[in-house]
Amino acid sequence: MILSIGQGLLMSILGLGIFMTYRILNFPDMTAEGSFPLGGAVSVTAITMGIHPVPATVLGILAGMLAGLATGLLYTKGKVPVILSGILVMSALQSVMLFVMKRSNLSLLNHRRLSDFLSGSGLPKNYDTILIGLIAVALIVLFLFFFFHTQLGQGYIATGDNESMAKSLGIKTDNMKLLGLSISNGIIALSGSLMAQYEGSADMSKGIGVIVIGLASIIIGEVVFGELRLGERLVAIVVGSIFYQLLILGVIKLGVDTNYLKIFSSAILALFLILPQISTRKFVKKGRG
Amino acid sequence: MTETVLELVNATKTIKGEFEATRNILDHVNLKVKKGDFVVVLGGNGAGKSTLFNSISGSLMLTEGHVKLNNQEVSQQKEEERAKYIGRVFQDPKMGTAPRMTVSENLLLATLRGKKRLFKNRQLAQHKEKFYQLTSQIGNGLEKHLDVPTGQLSGGQRQALSLIMATITIPDLLLLDEHTAALDPKTARSLMALTDERIREKNLTCLMITHRLEDAITYGNRLILLKDGKIHREFSQKEKEQLTVGFLAEMFEE
Numbered sequence: 097m098i099l100s101i102g103q104g105l106l107m108s109i110l111g112l113g114i115f116m117t118y119r120i121l122n123f124p125d126m127t128a129e130g131s132f133p134l135g136g137a138v139s140v141t142a143i144t145m146g147i148h149p150v151p152a153t154v155l156g157i158l159a160g161m162l163a164g165l166a167t168g169l170l171y172t173k174g175k176v177p178v179i180l181s182g183i184l185v186m187s188a189l190q191s192v193m194l195f196v197m198k199r200s201n202l203s204l205l206n207h208r209r210l211s212d213f214l215s216g217s218g219l220p221k222n223y224d225t226i227l228i229g230l231i232a233v234a235l236i237v238l239f240l241f242f243f244f245h246t247q248l249g250q251g252y253i254a255t256g257d258n259e260s261m262a263k264s265l266g267i268k269t270d271n272m273k274l275l276g277l278s279i280s281n282g283i284i285a286l287s288g289s290l291m292a293q294y295e296g297s298a299d300m301s302k303g304i305g306v307i308v309i310g311l312a313s314i315i316i317g318e319v320v321f322g323e324l325r326l327g328e329r330l331v332a333i334v335v336g337s338i339f340y341q342l343l344i345l346g347v348i349k350l351g352v353d354t355n356y357l358k359i360f361s362s363a364i365l366a367l368f369l370i371l372p373q374i375s376t377r378k379f380v381k382k383g384r385g
Numbered sequence: 386m387t388e389t390v391l392e393l394v395n396a397t398k399t400i401k402g403e404f405e406a407t408r409n410i411l412d413h414v415n416l417k418v419k420k421g422d423f424v425v426v427l428g429g430n431g432a433g434k435s436t437l438f439n440s441i442s443g444s445l446m447l448t449e450g451h452v453k454l455n456n457q458e459v460s461q462q463k464e465e466e467r468a469k470y471i472g473r474v475f476q477d478p479k480m481g482t483a484p485r486m487t488v489s490e491n492l493l494l495a496t497l498r499g500k501k502r503l504f505k506n507r508q509l510a511q512h513k514e515k516f517y518q519l520t521s522q523i524g525n526g527l528e529k530h531l532d533v534p535t536g537q538l539s540g541g542q543r544q545a546l547s548l549i550m551a552t553i554t555i556p557d558l559l560l561l562d563e564h565t566a567a568l569d570p571k572t573a574r575s576l577m578a579l580t581d582e583r584i585r586e587k588n589l590t591c592l593m594i595t596h597r598l599e600d601a602i603t604y605g606n607r608l609i610l611l612k613d614g615k616i617h618r619e620f621s622q623k624e625k626e627q628l629t630v631g632f633l634a635e636m637f638e639e
Contacts, residue, residue: 247497
């Protein structure tokens, strides 16, 4: 249970990153499946090379931002459709990770991670993950909340909301997309970096299906809480992510082989995507009757 | 001498359709608009009115010829860059505002038209008073909806908001692209009256496309008639005063 909450917090950062593109710019950014494990790969490699975990985590974020920038350049300057741009970068990142780690996974055994700095604080086991998760989530939520309320952030939101209007008001929409994709993938890479440090290893295959998990956090939050203001929506993603991890925990408790978890991830997301439509249909019928 | 705000020199836009022959949808148009001019643009479907506007705003690039704003060559500038000179109201009420952002957020976006958007707080609260005053002058209840997403407003309210947004910082050139066409007659009339009032009050330079012949006669000091991508006829203020709806309608038939 505590484990799931901790994981839920770390993975909610992924959801917050995906929110920046999926809900503001209105497209699912496939780069996430590459930038998530990339963050882990870069940070873990850096730590094994003797770099302090804090700058190592920052390096992971920067790597993710570069990945997002690459997708953004393909999309805005190269005019490649955005889903395809993301897939191209995601696929290319497999080689990048192999180049960074020199193998498909890398262990952190006998190296210090972020959580080791908290071990002296007398926290019970696994609570260190929650504490790190809370700090990181708070930082990202505050950053996003602040960003969305800047002149720049408002231009970013307008770009996703009505691009032709945004252009007619002098908003450089291509730059906004580049900025959004970079920040988004930086945040996603942070999530990957923290997860890798929590699990004790980085693994190239960790990215498979993460976009489903990220979207699930966003959509569960929306279905459960309904209409919300911006700040509340960000918090709803965090709650949605924890809720999702608890659902998965429930599935495991039912005795399902953990090798088959991905189909349940997708099923949970599909269910929450379909749910609102069923309830509105019913509502419409009632209204008529 | 009054300064020239907009100048088109041999403005031409060629399209190469996949199944149709190459043709000029804008064909060597020459036009000078001076400060304070209010030019009404008439023309049938496919006459090139929208292409004319899109070429001026930069959402379309000319194949040949030049666009000059304030005597500066802007033919190669993108729409985002030309936005510092141009305020634009679109025909479709959905086009001119950001639907998920509130009325005041939209207005705030417009106050920064053509300016750098910084990584600093937008300070919406400081503008609220001014936004309230601006919107309450219109008389369609917009001031009560400052914190409502524009997606929930009526078409008339959105077009009025678009008009305010286009003129909240004084544009060198205002483009009105059939901005009353999607509205019911009563709402269209009051929006047109509001438009004229704002243009006079701020001495704006304006180009307006319309299909309402009465409006074409009532408003503006110049009238041009586009046909097949060319300026077919042009009427000065004096000539315009003699025009009748019947005469204009006949010209359309030609």
